[in-house]
Amino acid sequence: MGIILILIFFSLMSSISPSCKYLRFLSLSYSVCLFFSSINLVENTDGFDSLDPNGNITITWDFLSNNEDTYDVQVSIHNFQLIRNLDRPGWRLGWAWKSDEAIWKMWGAEALQQGNCSRFKGNNQPHCCEKKPVIIDLMPGAPYDLQATNCCKGGVLTSLTQGPTKSVAAFRMNFNKASDNNSENNMPESFTLGVPGYTCGKPIQVPPSRSTKNGRRWEQSLETWNVPCVYSQFRASPSPKCCVSLSAFYSSTIIPCPDCSCSCQSQPGAKCVKPGEKPTLLQLPIDTIEEPPKLVQCSAHMCPVRVHWHIKQSYKDYWRTKITITNLNFVKNYSQWNLVVEHPNLQNVTQIFSFNYKALKYKSVNDTGLFWGIQNYNDILLSNVHTEMLLHKDKGIFNFKEGWAFPRKIYFNGDECVMPPPNVYPRLPNSGHIVTAESSIVAIFLLSLLTMFF
Template sequence: MFVVAYDPFDPKGSINIRWDVVSWTSDGYVAAVTISNNQMYRPVTSPGLTLGWTWAKKEVIWSMAGAQATDQGYCSKFKGNIPHSCSKIPSVVDLPPTVPYNQRFSDCCKGGVLESLGQDPSAAVSAFQLSVGHSGTSNKTVRPPKNFFLLGPGPGYTCSAATIVPPSVSYSADGLRKTRAMNHMCPIRVHWHVKANYRAYWRVRIAVANFKYRMNYTQWTLVAQHPNLNKLANVSSFFYKPLIHYNTNDTGMFYGIKNLNNLLMEAGTDGHVESELILQKNTKEFTLKQGWAFPLMIYFNGDECKMPLPDIYPSLPNFTNSNPIPSSTLATLLLSALLLVFFSSRH
C-alpha cells in the first residue's frame, strides 16, 4: 500500500505501509506492520503519524507491541479477557521512546516521528506488532483491512487500496516442481531455551536451525539484546563478543568456532548449531518475571528478526528454593519461547 503525492523534485516519494501476517493464533493471527517514509527530503515531524483503517469483518485487537490504539471501543460483550481495542475503525499511534522494553517492538517507539529517506534511512521506518482476533485463521478466511488512512502534521495523507502479495515460490533441485514457502515463513528459527533457574545463576540454551534447502550460512552471526548479558559468566560452543553502545552492555554477538560450527548447513539433520549460556543474576536491573527471561531483540546475519508479542512469553519465578526448574516445565518453556524469525523483504 502506498501513500502518494506527486512531487517533481521527488517523483518516487511515498509512504509505504506493509502488513505482514507472521503467525496464526487460535482465533486470528499476529501481524507486523511497517511504515516506511520513502520521501527523500520530507520528514514526518511531531506530533507524528496516526495510522487507521476499517476492519473487513468483526475483528478485534487483542494486544499490541510498539504502538497503541487511541480508543478501546465497545468491548462490553467480552467477559474476563478484554481486547486492547474493539473499534471498527481503530486509530493507532507509535509509543514514545521512554516505554519499557517489554512493550517495545523492532523499529518502534519514535513518537510517530520519521526522518526523510535521504537524511537517515534507518530512522525513516517505524513498526509495531498486533494480535488480531475474530478474523479467521487461514489465508482463505482472513480479510485484509481496508480504507487505510494516515493522519499527521498538516492535512494528512490519502492511501491507495491495499494489495495482497502472493506467497513466495521457489523451485525444487530438478527445476520441475514449484514449492511454496512454509506456513510460518521462517528461513531461520532461533530457540531460546531456559534450561535451569538457580538462586544466583540461570542457564539458557540457544539453538539456531536452518530451514532453507540448498543454502548454507558461512561465517554466520547471531546478535541478541538482553539486560543480563552484562553478567554473562560462560558461553560454550560459540564465540561471544559484547557490543557495547552508549556505555550499555546489554547486547552481544555470537558466532561459530572455525572448523567446528561456523558453517550452518542446509536444512536437515546437520542444519543446526547450539550453545549454552550461564548468566549471573542481577536483581537490581531486572527479574525473570513478565518475559524478562527472553531477549528483547535478535538479529541473524544482520537481518532483524520479528519477535513474538511480549504477553505470550511465559513468566518465571526469580529462583527456585533448592532444585532447578523441573524437566517437564522446561519442555513447556522451550515450546513457549520459540523465536519465529521473519526477515523483512528488501526491495
C-alpha cells in the first residue's frame, strides 16, 4: 500500500508545472507524511512521536470509598507529554456510563449539562444525569467550597517539562451506583478528552493509588483505572498550524514563510482579516468553551503562528541569533505556549534571554531544545514575543555556509512548522567573508587613520 501511494505521489508531481512544483510539493509531502503517521497510530495503540516517544495524557480514575448507594471517586488528568500542552479552552472530559448512574456532587469541576433528572423525586436533585456527561475544569478563583486539589486552571495543562505541578488536573465527585448492578465493573467507558487530535483507549486496571496526608499517613484507593490518550497531528488538523521565516545579518534578503504554508486565501471558505484592520464582532466566536475556529491575519502563508529566525551577529568565539514568535490568530492567545528547535549547535548554548529553556536529551546527540515563556511576563502569546540566544562556536563544525546556522526543524506547541526549502536560505556574500563585530571595529579604526593622514 505504501509503495502504491509513493508512485501516485510522484505521478502527481510529474504533471505539475515547474513554477508551482515547490508549493505543491510542500502540500503533498505534508499530507503524505501525516497520512503515514495516522496509519502508525492506528496500528500501534500507544502512538509514537519521535520527539516524545513515551508521551501521552493519562486519565486516572480512583475509587476512594464504596458507600451504601454511591461511590466517591477522584479523577486526575496527567499530561505526561514533554513538549505538548493543552491551552484554552482546555480539556473537556467525557465518558459513557454503563447503566443509569448519575453524578450527585462535584468538587473541582462541573458538568456542562444537568440532563433529564425527572426519575429522581424531591428537591434534592443530582448534579448531572446525562448518559454521556461532559466535564469541564473550573476557572481560577472558584469558590473555596467547590475546589479540589489540582483544580481550577480553566482546562489549561502545561507540558511536563514546563512544570510538573501545572501538568495535572483533578476533581472529585460522588455518583450513585447502577440500579441493575449487573455490570462487570463500575468503570465507565468510551472516554474522550475533548481536545482535537487526541484519541483515548480503553480503561486499564492498575495497582491501587496511594497518597499521603501531611507526609505521615498513607491512604490507598479501593481501585485504580488508567485511560491513556495519544495525540496525532493529522487528526488535530489536516494542515499545518505554523511556519518559519528566515533572515541573516550578512544578507539583505528576508526569506518569508512559503506561500500557502497553512492554507491559501483563494481556497473556498477561507477567512482572514486584512493587515491593519480588526475583526468585527460577527467574525469573533461567542462560545469560548468550544475550540474556536481560527481567524487569522491575511497573508501569503495564512498561518496562525509565524516563527522568525534571524542570525543577528557573529563574534570571534560566539554567535547570536534572535527568535521571534508572532500570533496572527485573532481568537487564541496560546496560554503556556512552547517552542521546540532542532539545531546542531544547541549543545553549545551559552545564554538565553527572556525565555525559559531546557535541552531535550531524548537521543544520543543533544541538538533539540524546548523554549517557553516566563510566568506573568510572556507565557501568553498576545501578539509577539522574542528571545536572543548566544551560542559558542564549535570549531571544526560551525560555519555560516549552506544554511548550517538555520534550524533543521521547529515545532510550536508540539506541531511541526513549515520551513522554507534550503535552496532559498539567505546566502553569504560572494566573497564568503563574514564581517564580525571585531573586524568592523578594526575597519573603522583604519579608516580613521587614513582620514587623518590624507
